Amino acid sequence: MQDRRTGISDVDAGTEVFEKHRRRLFGLSYRMLGSVGDAEDAVQDTYLRWHKTDRSVIQTPEAWLVTACTRICIDRLRAAKLERENYPGTWLPEPLVELEVSPLPNAEDAHEMADDLSMAMLMVMERLTPAERAAYLLREAFDYDYPQIALALKKSEAACRQLVSRAQKHLKDARPRFEADEAAARTLAKKFAAATKAGDAALFAGLLAEDAMLWSDGGGKAAAAINVIHGADKITRFFVGIAGKVPRDVRRVFAVINGQPGWILFDGETPYLALVLDIVGESLRNVFIVRNPDKLARLRAYAPQAK
Incomplete structure (x- = not known):
């Protein structure tokens, strides 16, 4: 269908909204999955779900998209667990070269992409459960409040606070004490x-x-x-x-x-x-x-x- 006032189809309008948040979704997916290819697939799956949804009832598109993407990543991470346990030798994340995510559209996105992307941090995050990883990223990297995290993970706020707390304890020693010039x-x-x-x-x-x-x-x-x-x-x-x-x-x-x-x-x-x-x-x-x-x-x- 098409909006008579703007001449823009529902599909085009939905795509425009999605593209506005694509980089944020990729940032979340990559840090969840440690793979550029898997992150791109998760974002694409989110895109398909977005276009199959009645968007007229969605009040906050960004929250809907992040929630959908988070759940897709959790499912993918659980499926990948056995594969990584049987991986020959040491498993490392797929390298993410800076130019692949630049230029970023605004300072907020730049901040998100700069934090928690190091190989050392991603390796420590591998020790977390998928739910801990998701809760931590939503809280620390995306500044979500606990009601939002609870909605995304389908858990109570108390449970989400515990997930974030456990993740923070695991990741505490992974952060460098002295940043390099x-x-x-x-x-x-x-x-x-x-x-x-x-x-x-x-x-x-x-x-x-x-x-x-x-x-x-x-x-x-x-x-x-x-x-x-x-x-x-x-x-x-x-x-x-x-x-x-x-x-x-x-x-x-x-x-x-x-x-x-x-x-x-x-x-x-x-x-x-x-x-x-x-x-x-x-x-x-x-x-x-x-x-x-x-x-x-x-x-x-x-x-x-x-x-």
Whole structure:
């Protein structure tokens, strides 16, 4: 049908309203699911539900959309639980390159996309139940009040307060105590890249925290460390050991990945790996390497142009 006053069809009007909130829904979905592809699918499912609904009775479209998207993500996360439990080696989130979500339409959305996207935070969130994860994100990232969260999760307000409280306890230690200065972080990232490229143990001195950890995800489809590597010395030996195994003509592109400095390595136009650095103060606390080709496919768009 069409509005006689505006000439705009109900479908077009519904699409316009949905598109206004698409980025917010994607931000929620990605942090719930840790996968760009799954997040896009969840947003698309929300879109389909939106257009099948009688929107004339919906008073607050944003609340309806966030609620529908949250429930879709919870269902998807529960379905993915067994798959991730049987995942070969370490599971890491799919890298989210900053350019994929920019430019953001307003400061509020920019704030939402900046928080809670780090690999370290997403990894800790994997320990939460789907309901805890959803309650925490709605409360902390989207500033929902407890009546809104209760409606979205179909739970009592008291139950939602408990979910958020439990999530906060789990995530407390994941937040860095000292934020890294952006310029200093980029300098440290470049020094680390030079050390890994050279495979020289001496160049790693002072870059890694003594209790640093390295996480590597090959998904059973690419070579990767099966277990998390603990300690600066072992991480240094790991990079020295693999330096000669990296293709000679690999090209490195600096990128902001999940809000943190990192590098995408390309073998020709094919993404070889994505490396993300979790910097706290003046040292590296965590190093994340994604080699699973399924999680790198979208990074092909950032391949450096041949000169």
